[in-house]
Amino acid sequence: MERYSRILNKTAREIVLLKGRPCAWGKCTFCDYIEDNSRDKEEMISLNREVLSKVTGEFGVLEVINSGSCFELPKETLAYIKEIIIDKKIKKLFLESHWMYRSKVKEMRDYIGIPIVFKIGVESFDKKFREEFLKKNGDFDSYKEVLEYFDSPCLLVGIKGQSKEIIDKDIQLLTEHFSHGTINVFTNNSTSIKRDEKLVEWFVEKYEDLWNDPKVDVLYEKTDFGVGD
Ligand code: SF4
Known part of the structure; x- marks a missing residue:
């Protein structure tokens, strides 16, 4: 499992994949991240310390992720x-959180003390698809609620059951209203959710400009940031 990497395009940054407790929600239909969680606090602290000690600060920007x-x-x-x-001398930090912790985001910004690009796994702004199909447990109705707490x-995209209209609307909302965003092209995993190859082909052709958009990271493979397995 690769846990340290450097992202060289768009926002150049170092990235670390740390280990945390199991996701408090843990019920998204497309997610099998649970395999990288732990309940052994000492193990997490020591592994995370080892991974973080690789950070050099060369870009002044760091992204910290964990499976949750x-x-x-x-x-x-x-x-x-x-x-x-x-x-x-890190000047900007990328962090990620689920919607359920939104009331703690400001506290984390204050604690860290440098600008944070706070990411959130929205997956889709279409509430029906997000809640009924993906079971994301993000009960917001509008992108405006997300913007109150999060930046990115x-x-x-690319799931059987997802429509082109949903993807078009999601990308429009992301690019028009947010300063940063990430698009993950779904890759099959151990869940029953399946990738729709035709939909992925359509997306790649229609949205090829996104690959050059400096404010949007597109992950064609889930390891495109150089961490994970
Ligand atoms: S919130 Fe994230 S980590 Fe938790 S189950 Fe959903 S996708 Fe997985």
Whole structure:
């Protein structure tokens, strides 16, 4: 499992994949992240310290991800992230959280003390698709509610059962209203949700310009950031 990498295009940054507690929701139909969670606090703290010690600060920008929300990282790991930010002169941090922790986002911004690009796994702004099909547990009605807390939505595209209209609308909302976003092209995993190859082909052709859009990261493979397996 690769846990440290450098993203060289668009917003150049170092990225670390840390280990946290199991996602407090854990019921999204497309997700099998649970395999990278732990309940062993000491193991998490020590692994995360080892991974974070690789950060050099060369870009002044760091992204921290875990298979869940940043609020599921041990508090000792969060304290070490703060130390690294100071030692390595990091000026901007990317973090990610689920909608259920939205009331704690401001607290985290204050705690970290440098600008944070807060990502959220929206998957889709279409509430019916997001809640009934993906079971995301993000009960917002409008992108405006997301904008109150978060900076950067992550969308999922290329799933059997998803329509082109849903994808068009999602991309329009992301590019028109947010300063940053991520589009994950779905790859098959151990869940029963399946990739729709024809839909992926359509998306890649229609939205090829997104690959050059500096504010949108497009992950064609889930390992495109260089971490994970
Ligand atoms: S919120 Fe994220 S980690 Fe939790 S089940 Fe859903 S996709 Fe997986």
